[in-house]
Amino acid sequence: MTHRIAILGASGYTGAELVRLIASHPSMQIVALSGDRKAGMAMAEVFPFLRHLTLPVLQKIEEIDFSQVDLAFCALPHATSQAVIRELPRDLKIVDLSADFRLRDPAAYQKWYGQPHAALEIQAEAVYGLTEFYRDEIRAARLVAGTGCNAATGQYAIRPLIEAGVIDLDEILIDLKAGVSGAGRSLKENLLHAELSEGTNAYSAGGKHRHLGEFDQEFSAVAGRPVLVQFTPHLVPMNRGILADVYVRGEAAAIHAALQNCYADEPFIHVLPFGALPSSHDVRGSNHVHIGVIGDRIPGRALVVATLDNLCKGSSGQAMQNANLMLGIEESAGLTAAPVFP
Amino acid sequence: MTHRIAILGASGYTGAELVRLIASHPSMQIVALSGDRKAGMAMAEVFPFLRHLTLPVLQKIEEIDFSQVDLAFCALPHATSQAVIRELPRDLKIVDLSADFRLRDPAAYQKWYGQPHAALEIQAEAVYGLTEFYRDEIRAARLVAGTGCNAATGQYAIRPLIEAGVIDLDEILIDLKAGVSGAGRSLKENLLHAELSEGTNAYSAGGKHRHLGEFDQEFSAVAGRPVLVQFTPHLVPMNRGILADVYVRGEAAAIHAALQNCYADEPFIHVLPFGALPSSHDVRGSNHVHIGVIGDRIPGRALVVATLDNLCKGSSGQAMQNANLMLGIEESAGLTAAPVFP
Amino acid sequence: MTHRIAILGASGYTGAELVRLIASHPSMQIVALSGDRKAGMAMAEVFPFLRHLTLPVLQKIEEIDFSQVDLAFCALPHATSQAVIRELPRDLKIVDLSADFRLRDPAAYQKWYGQPHAALEIQAEAVYGLTEFYRDEIRAARLVAGTGCNAATGQYAIRPLIEAGVIDLDEILIDLKAGVSGAGRSLKENLLHAELSEGTNAYSAGGKHRHLGEFDQEFSAVAGRPVLVQFTPHLVPMNRGILADVYVRGEAAAIHAALQNCYADEPFIHVLPFGALPSSHDVRGSNHVHIGVIGDRIPGRALVVATLDNLCKGSSGQAMQNANLMLGIEESAGLTAAPVFP
Amino acid sequence: MTHRIAILGASGYTGAELVRLIASHPSMQIVALSGDRKAGMAMAEVFPFLRHLTLPVLQKIEEIDFSQVDLAFCALPHATSQAVIRELPRDLKIVDLSADFRLRDPAAYQKWYGQPHAALEIQAEAVYGLTEFYRDEIRAARLVAGTGCNAATGQYAIRPLIEAGVIDLDEILIDLKAGVSGAGRSLKENLLHAELSEGTNAYSAGGKHRHLGEFDQEFSAVAGRPVLVQFTPHLVPMNRGILADVYVRGEAAAIHAALQNCYADEPFIHVLPFGALPSSHDVRGSNHVHIGVIGDRIPGRALVVATLDNLCKGSSGQAMQNANLMLGIEESAGLTAAPVFP
8 A cells, every 4th residue: 555645845955865765665656846946846856866756846835636636745934834834734743843843832842942832623633743752642642743853863762761760860961963954954164074074163051952842751750850952053064964962960871771771672673782872973874873872980960862864863763663553564664775875 | 695795895886776677676685795994884874865775784705605505796995806706616606896807908008097017817718898799798798897987878879880880980089977976985186075066187198098998998899990989977966877978980870870779779879869968867766878879960960978887887787787697597587767856 | 565355245155165264374364255145144143163263354345435445356146246246346356256257258158148248348358267277367367257167177177178279179078967056055855865875877968068168269269269178067965076087088108297297386276197097086176177188998098087176276276376475475375285184 | 483393194184284274374384294105295285285385205204304493393192292203303393283282180081092201201281281271381492292073172161160160160062163173184984974974873972082181181180180071072974164062051141251261362262242052163273262152941051152163273373373382473473364265
């Protein structure tokens, strides 16, 4: 059986990554692609790397016949997404890759995104899309809200530690290094090759990055009490990849064991041998996560490092994994490709 | 039916790329991996990006039981390859990725590689591995000699033009830009990040690059008379990819038509619309080739640009495509993944 | 004596490079900086790498008192430049870095830039700024038109060969590799790090690049008859640098000798030993040009490779060298810094 | 007056950087260059970017007549340095760039470098080379021990805070991002372009990096009691630059004030406006340090980010600054060049 797929917002990087993944998927077929400003164009014009595929021409969203669609991936910008999804058929399965349905608390949404939520009734049915921790809910969901790519990376390192009670909840610090594709295909001066290559810098530091809303929501829920983390993202001259250094207080061996226990049966999450730390090079282009743990010379302190590909496992790969669950098919379908190295 | 595969020389980039491709292949199983200096190590130690796969431990070649192997990929260094292959069972199917069996004329081998060939009796049965032009011979072959990655790129642009008689055979110039992985994992000062990034330079210029031996052999065979080309390769700060600018004399429209005719039914070779030129970004990590043609302001001159991923279509992907033919399975098996962009 | 300098268009890369060079100049002082859209901002906001310098705040051009200026560098976009320069005092020394005054023939300007020239009376007094070949004229000039960066690179390789009569004038082909800063700080999709890094492609191929107007004008003037070259520029993932491969017909030894003779006394132009070819890494950040020559295996053909830093010797460094001549000071003042490697 | 300079170990990156800086120095002349394995070669062969300079041929150290040398920069590998310096004339001024004389406590040296110190009598006279904090001692010194490049970066952020008593001494965490040239020109697999570009990873994590010996020594001395910091360096795909994120406990405004007070008169250390954070792009190729401070959403926590060029201010620029002091000349001589951007 072939599942009919629409991708809304196919002219951005996460949309293109979805097309790439679906091209290797055994039972998905793309029946519609939207790209408002590029409506009428072929994907080969917008993304020449997809030239070898036979794909629908880009349409405006309102031109799509959703009665012929089984599931829609919504890769639209934040705020646009809620306005669009509100108008889609109420029985259409949707995986949203924007930030619009991640935060369950409307006040938190308003705080982090600076405006009231415009589709609260739909927000109520959204399931948070961190697959390994919401698998059952996702299977039953109509609308899944994909996580932030930074938020996913941090959570893979930290959630099992909170669950296992092996770290001090008031002493969690995330220093994260992110590749440039996380910023999308937008025309900003700091994303130009001449500005970004050959250097690095922090951004949204000091507790301002929006993915903190997800950390707060999720860590507090797991802990059963408020948890606030420190978080500094950095822009690193690489196209794909996030590497999160998570500094915690606790016994490194217990921390390593908690991660191993949590992810023992997970096909995409790999805990390295104790003392080994991962490299973002080793997950590029794949749905895999590598996590490592090392103790510090100062007793009671440990470093957990997690890495994933922001466009794949951090965004479109996660979306695909969730869609597979929602459609009742093999969870790893379309996601089994090995990383690309070098 | 599962085909049992050995990879000799699995600790280099082309060996690792073969493992990556086989991981997505529907009917190949790796039963042996060799890596002489790294024998006893797990592939996850040598290439952590393959950590998620269950793979044999690296062995010495003499430890491998070839009676349990259907086909061996030989990704050993030049000269080593002929010494090893000479000792393998005479009925073992082999795809060699080295330069050792590419040149049919022993004198040409000696000229370009500086030493006499040590396995001429095996050379005689080798088929040159440029799939699209030797498909029938490859299907029937026991030993296929993979082409040079630069040699493949140039030939995709030029062979159809010689065959169609649309260019001047004495006026062919190839200015080629190559990514760094083509130089392998060897420890050379000029391959260090600090030396190679942020700049470019020519190498082996002036008619010295060994892949000229392949150009001479193949173009002369197609033309039925000696053809000598000019060829300058450059090292460009990118990990994968070759972009070959081929300057020719002839009518651009006829040249474009000859390429379109030649590749109309090829799944991996894509001729762009007339006047459009390809980018190496768009084939990264894939088995695809993009070719474009444009005329010059000077009448009678044209530029053909071809691009491919040197590790995949230029080496391990080509090897896989040939192995599929030799094993009688679908030619594109294991090779259908889309490029990775960005 | 201190020369009072204005930089018009200081918010772009060539403007910032001028500030960088003047910071090390023994007798220039910046008295005015313009940046229309950024008027009122400090340079440290626009270019934080200049934070340590005490500089005038960015102004609108009309706010500048040119009676207090000895020489103005005009680093404005093409077309804007002629409109601005037309309004400046007629006795102000000006080094223009745009394309507006490079082409002496109004018809050629219109052909390559798509519009009629709007300041022909000023064009008539402009001197073409290729320092080593127009030194005397530049010394006496009021207005010097900086060359295109690609045009400069090609000319350094070719002009001495035409002058010496050692190459076939109908067989000149330039395959050029350019760093990204040559495209300026403009917000274009193909200049984003995610699009441009890790790959390469040709652009403006087939005889369309505007710097051909300069090649045509200059080579024809030197030769005393029309000379048309073939020219393909490529975008390479490096921030600074141009490497031009120039394919010519002639005896390599005579070609090398012609270059050595021509540049024997030039402080910034270095001809490598015969057979050695330069790398763009080795001129980064400097005003130096490296040129190499090698013969081909096909008799009568040779390759000349020239490399320079597009922002420095190809643009702002050239402008400084010319300004020094116009002001009657040491030609190399402010330009003696060694390249930055790695 | 011209000071006669020798550079021992001129074939590495820090040696070449010294040559680059001296080329712009008003009163230094290089009279000898050593490079044991490359003795007899011209610097233009070892570093073609220095081709334009007239320089002594590389010699063996024992061939140098030190009676004609006023000051020697010693850019030799760790352990080699102490063996060489022990044999040099006792009245020769020396700036050592290795780790050999940084640690005053022989036990600390043995702990971090794994072997006993072989020149303790000379160690006793060495002055630690962090210029801004040891200026008077350096002026009077015969032997100055250059700091580690990471150690310098961290200290610029932290020393003034300890001195001012504005942070918790038991809660200092340094997450540092380093460019690849810090690893030198050594042939290691992880430094190849194909391995290092397009990704990032931590190294020497968990309290193992040798520069911790310097942090321990210096911070404890300033505080007057033992201070242990946490420190994780990362390799980032850039050639030059270190960016250190220093997480501390204290009031951000007081921290910013302490830094401003400390560096108010320093020509090379620039404290950004409160809340602004620096980028490593903005100090590339220069002797400048940029430092920024921001508070966190969690009260009582702050982030200090410091950035410098590891080869210049972190190593050879620092060495030059110290040599200027030792020779009684202008401290900033040879160091006034602006950063190179882009």
